[in-house]
Amino acid sequence: MTRDLFARHRAVLPDWLALYYEDPLEITHGEGRHVWDAAGNKYLDFFGGILTTMTAHALPEVTKAVAEQAGRIVHSSTLYLNRPMVELAERVAQLSGIPDARVFFTTSGTEANDTALLLATAYRRSNAILAMRNSYHGRSFSAVGITGNRGWSPTSLSPLQTLYVHGGVRTRGPYAHLDDRDFTDACVADLEDLLGHTRAPAALIAEPVQGVGGFTSPPDGLYAAFREVLHERGILCISDEVQTGWGRTGDHFWGWQAHGRNGPPDIVTFAKGIGNGMSIGGVVARAEIMNCLDANSISTFGGTQVTMAAGLANLNHLLEHDLQGNARRVGGLLIERLRAVAAQVPHVREVRGRGLMIGVELARPGTDEADPEAASTVLEEARAGGLLVGKGGGHSTSVLRVAPPLSLTVAEAEEGAAILERALRSI
Structure with a gap:
């Protein structure tokens, strides 16, 4: 079903309209900090539709x-x-x-x-x-x-x-x-x-x-x-x-x-x-x-x-609900957790950001040379582990962008960091 939709997408939409993943993902619904695809797979969403789902998916008040x-x-x-x-x-x-x-x-x-x-x-x-x-x-x-x-x-x-x-x-x-x-x-x-x-x-x-x-x-x-x-x-x-x-x-x-x-x-x-x-x-x-x-x-x-x-x-x-305060508290924990992981992964050049706006920059080990292939590998592995993150960067797309909804819990931050750690170690 998804492959058929992908073929239809390519037939009627511009070539420059980028899609993530070798096997593109159709997201069908979401709740809280999670989304599901057309095959029923569940993902922890650490990108929120490019920082757009700010509070939560399907927030009842909205x-x-x-x-x-x-x-x-x-x-x-x-x-x-x-x-x-x-x-x-x-x-x-x-x-x-x-x-x-x-x-x-x-x-x-x-x-x-x-x-x-x-x-x-x-x-x-x-x-x-x-x-x-x-x-x-x-x-x-x-x-x-x-x-x-x-x-x-x-x-x-x-x-x-x-x-x-x-x-x-x-x-x-x-x-x-x-x-x-x-x-x-x-x-x-x-x-x-x-x-x-x-x-x-x-x-x-x-x-x-x-x-x-x-x-x-x-x-x-x-x-x-x-x-x-x-x-x-x-x-x-x-x-x-x-x-x-x-x-x-x-x-x-x-x-x-x-x-x-x-x-x-x-x-x-x-x-x-x-x-x-x-x-x-x-x-x-x-x-x-x-x-x-x-x-x-x-x-x-x-x-x-x-x-x-x-x-x-x-x-x-x-x-x-003081989601700014939650972004400060949970985001601070997440950044420190990712920095601890980065210290053990040679491909990670820098973990930076504040609150729930975190970048993980990848480079070829021992250099400042951007490594977009490594970023693509981590993006795919994270998805396979049940986590969605984004990509960006001025020196090619070699930065993983982590920006979950601001209602992210400590448990979800730990879960996402663990998935991302496994993905980073797979490079």
């Missing part, structure tokens, strides 16, 4: 909210007042920390980042954008134009002039040998030098933890230091929280808060986890930035009633 709202009205567009959209916008604005915040909802993180770029370039009247090397911001034409990861950037054509800044990857590149303070100072000096050779950019866009890039991050405080340089020149700061938002990093509700000594960024984008699988993205910005557009605009599907009802129920559950 499924109930969706069903009840669908029984009333599914959609009306932004041309009409929409109570669930206003209510969720009020919550997001308050949680963002941005003063006099306005919220615009989209259907994805890609569209959210598109909107942020539109706002920043219109507000600043500049099409120059600073982005981080090894970054990923989406699949659209403009988002691809600011993506600093070659594996996810299929064209060099872009409506934007993009300049790439160093600092998103701590353990590779020309400053990797420096301590955290000197690393930060070197990256700031690089930014200042870059600004001396270009017309004033509209904004810097950065992921606090680079997702597709392999869960890499700079030392805490780097982006705060960047912002001091940028704000002196009136350049905006955009924090791409599509993967880091809502408490996934454990220590903070937003990823930018690890760099927050001078307050929130000018613009925050979000998506993925807030909908727990429903299509929600969005942008938060100060009113003067959000309201700078001088033409009409709507969103046909952004903020639709069903997705907003899901987002409200999901956010309420997240906050009421």
